[in-house]
């Protein structure tokens with residue numbers, strides 16, 4: 001979060017929260033969740049928790065949450081669970097903040113807001129008393145996202161990742177799938193119209209936040225609080241391209257590679273093979289052609305102090 005961000009809401013009493021837990025997120029994180037809930041109760045929060053039984057439940061729970069009963073809905077899971085709660089809040093009656101207990105594999109949102117998934121005291125304090133910041137939300141074909149949306153190889157990796165392997169090995173499953181795709185994927189050209197200007201690439205990621213895939217900065221100038229997308233357009237294909245980008249990302253150098261374009265835009269149209277997947281916040285949220293935009297839609301996001 002930028003220092004200039006205006007904290008719109010710092011509660012004076014502990015928040016009343018609905019915790020929505022995805023038991024399939026991450027690996028063996030049940031203990032961590034119970035420990036955070038215990039801390040929340042010690043801090044004086046009124047806590048209700050609901051566990052999802054299938055994909056879509058988190059979204060429905062958030063839609064149905066009443067601002068008469070709760071101050072915030074807390075996504076206990078990974079970025080996909082946060083995305084579901086974000087979309088549910090968008091369909092709900094309004095007035096509820098969004099928070100996170102990071103239990104996922106990559107936890108990109110936690111990196112973005114400076115929340116340490118292992119620091120349970122920090123997580124609980126943020127949920128109970130942390131500032132809720134006014135964050136701009138983007139959409140991909142009408143589906144809200146908070147962090148990033150991408151088409152090309154990364155979306156195919158998200159679509160193809162072996163879920164059982166992900167449960168066992170975490171992020172390694174994404175590395176394995178990326179290498180598999182690098183060999184089998186044909187890297188079709190993607191057309192990108194950004195605020196009316198035409199570009200071309202093999203992979204495109206529209207970043208709302210700075211981080212990608214974990215604690216790796218892909219778009220240094222992105223800000224959750226700005227109604228703007230930082231769009232990374234990657235032109236290379238094949239195994240050499242994948243290795244080049246895959247090595248540059250953890251070193252924070254992706255946006256500095258000479259062939260990589262990073263442009264600021266508020267509206268994007270991505271075209272390519274009709275029906276090809278588009279990932280948003282690490283899950284498949286749309287298909288090509290995809291209209292991606294950011295405007296006045298906002299959410300109050302609970303952050304650590």
Ligand SMILES: Nc1ncnc2c1ncn2[C@@H]1O[C@H](COP(=O)(O)OP(=O)(O)OP(=O)(O)O)[C@@H](O)[C@H]1O
Pocket residue numbers: 022023024025026052053054055056057058077078079080081082084103104105106107108281282283
């Ligand atoms: N009870 C459930 N059973 C099966 N899938 C679920 C359930 N609840 C939620 N999901 C789905 O699980 C998927 C993965 O969840 P999530 O992204 O939160 O965890 P993750 O993939 O481990 O973490 P990250 O996104 O940080 O890598 C999401 O698409 C979500 O919709």
